[in-house]
Amino acid sequence: MSIRVETREDYKTVEQVIELAFQDEKFSDQTEHRLVHCLRESTEWIEELSLVYELHGEIVGHVLLTKAYIxxxxxxxxxxxxxxxxxxxxxxxxxxxxxxxxxxxxxxLRFGSVIVLGHQAYYPKFGFVKASAHGIKAPFEIADELFMVKELRPHDLDHVSGVVEYSSCFGG
Structure with missing residues (x-):
């Protein structure tokens, strides 16, 4: 197995992986693959933060981090x-x-924090906490425990608060 940066040659395969990964998710609108396609063309895209997981030469997983603003x-x-x-x-x-x-x-890469909308029992194991604890809010209605943030640098969020602004690709 290996984790590496996604390349242009991977784009179609990665979109297929994303589509298959979310096809049976009840809390998904099954458009995550289109979101990633849009983000690749946006100013929020960071090439080094689109990673694939290869197993025996086959891409079986993908993760993406893109810029947002608070x-x-x-x-x-x-x-x-x-x-x-x-x-x-x-x-x-x-x-x-x-x-x-x-x-x-x-x-x-010296980024200071990461936000996530996700399961409250899963993401805390990575160090995520409720974003509201830092005065950070989602730009949409969501249960407080599902919107989380992680500081990558100590005290990065000490003087930061407000509503998160996602890429327009997120449709918000």
Whole structure:
């Protein structure tokens, strides 16, 4: 297995992995593959933060972090979305490895924080906490415990608060 940066040659395969990963998810609109396609063409795209998981030469997983902004000061953060693993390979730790690697790369690139909309029992194991604890709010109605943030640098969010502004690709 290996985790590496996605290349242009991977785009179609990655979109297929994403589509298959979300096809049976009840809380999905099944358009995550289109979101990634749009983000690749946006100013929020960071090539080094689109990672694939290869197993025996086959791409079976993908994770993406893109730029987002917090509050009227537009403090830079990263949005973690989506995390995708082919159904046959789910529940084997691939998503966990992809998330950990993406957070490591983001920290090496000197980003200060990451936001995520996700399951309250899953993301805290990576160090995510309720975004509201830092005065950070989603730009849409969502249960408080589902919108989380992780500081990659200590005190990065000490003087940051407000509503998150995602890429227009997110449709918000």
């Amino acid at each position: 509050g009227t000061e537009r403090a830079e953060t990263l949005a973690l979305a989506p995390v995708s693993v082919l159904p046959a390979h789910q529940k084997k730790g691939i998503g966990t490895q992809l998330i950990n690697k993406s957070l490591d790369v983001a920290a090496r």
